Amino acid sequence: MTRTALVTGGTGYIGGEVIAQLLDAGWRVHTTVRNVAKSEPRLRARWPDAGDRLSVFQADLMSDDGWAEANAGCDAVAHVASPFPLSVPKHADELVIPAREGTLRALRFAVDAGIDRFVQTSSAAAIAYGQPGKDRFDHTDWTDLTAGVPPYIESKTVAERAARDWVAVHKPDFTFCSINPVVVMGPVASDDLSTSVEILKRLVDGSVPLIPNVGVSIVDVRDVAKMHVLAMEAPAATVRGERFPASESFLWFADMVEIVRRETPEFAGKLPTRRMPDWLVKLLRPFSADFRQLASELGAKRDVSGKHAVDLLGMQYIPAAQSIADTVRSLAAQGIVKN
Ligand code: NAP
Secondary structure (H helix, E strand, O other): OOOEEEEEOOOOHHHHHHHHHHHHOOOEEEEEEOOHHHHHHHHHHHOOOOHHHEEEEEOOOOOOOOHHHHHOOOOEEEEOOOOOOOOOOOOOHHHHHHHHHHHHHHHHHHHHHOOOEEEEEOOHHHOOOOOOOOOEEOOOOOOOHHHOOOHHHHHHHHHHHHHHHHHHHHOOOOEEEEEEEOEEEOOOOOOOOOHHHHHHHHHHOOOOOEEOOOEEEEEEHHHHHHHHHHHHHOOHHHHOOOEEEEOOEEEEHHHHHHHHHHHOHHHOOOOOOEEOOHHHHHHHHHHOHHHHHHHHHOOOOOEEOOHHHHHHHOOOOOOHHHHHHHHHHHHHHOOOOOO
C-alpha cells in the first residue's frame, strides 16, 4: 500500500530533495511551508507530475495552526524544518526556541496522527563541538554545550536532546531516529540558497578574497535525502533510537578551492589564491559575530565519520569532489555564479 510521509520545511534545500526522492520512491507526500500562497506554486512547478501525491500545508514551527491537518493520514514524518541563517543572530534564543519548540510540536502532532516512523533532521552540530583537542567524531559523540558554542550549534544540540528526552519520557508507538548531516553541498534547485551552499558560492563568486585556515566535513544533499528515505523504509529494529551522521569527508577550504580549480576550471577565475593569516581573522574578531565564529574555527578539524549509515543502512556516499563540482555547475545553471 502507498505510504504517506510528512516532510516539514518543503521550501528548504534538504526538505526539497527529501520530497523529490520520496515521490520517486512511490510515497505520497505532505509538506509544510510557512506561506502556502507564496510557496505552493514553486513546489508544484518543481514537481509538475506529482498531482495529488503532493499536498502542501501552512504551518510554522512556533504555532499549532495547521499541524493536525498536515499530519492527518501520514505514516511517517521527516522533521526537516529548523532555522539555519547565514549570519549569527544577536540572541541564541532566536534559533534555539523555534528549533526546540518546533521539534516538540512535530513530535506531539505525530503521536496524535498515529504515525509509525519519525526521522529528525539533526546535525553534526549536535555531535562535534565544544570538545577542544578532539578531531574525529562519530554517532556516539555529543556536542558539549557547557563549553559555550555558537547559537546555531546550540539550537541543533538542544533540539535533538529535547526530541530524545521526549521520546524517552512519552514512549510513543513510533520509531524515532535522527540524521545528522555535516555541511551539505550538491545540486541546488533554486536561487534561494541554504547557508551551506552559500559558503561555496562565496568562494567561487569572488566574495572571499583570502582563504581562511578553516575546514568542514562535507556530504551531498542527494545522500542526505537518501538517508532520510532509507531511515523511513528500514525495519524499525535497524533504526530505533539511532543517530546517523551523514558525512563523506573532511576538507580544508584550501582543498575545496583546489577541487573547484581542478574539476570546474571554467569557474575558477574568481577563486581566492592566497591564504588569510590567522592573525588577520583574530584582528577582525571584535568587529563582527561572523569573524568571532570564524576565529573560533581556525585550524579546527572536525572529521565526522559517516560510517554508521554505511554499516546499518548500506549507504554509499557521493565523493565530496563530485558534490562540489555538481554544486558549482548547478549554481551556474541557476545563473547564480558566472564564468
Ligand atoms: P534551508 O534551505 O534554509 O531550509 C530550512 C527550512 O526550515 C526552510 O524550509 C524554512 O522555511 C524552514 N523554517 C525555518 N524556520 C521556520 C519556522 N519558524 N517555521 C517553519 N519553517 C521554518 O536549510 P537546509 O540546509 O535545507 O536545512 C534543513 C535542515 O537541515 C535544518 O534542520 C538544518 O539545521 C539541517 N542541516 C542542514 C545542514 C546543511 O549544511 N545545509 C547540515 C546539517 C543539518 P522558509 O523557506 O519559510 O524559511
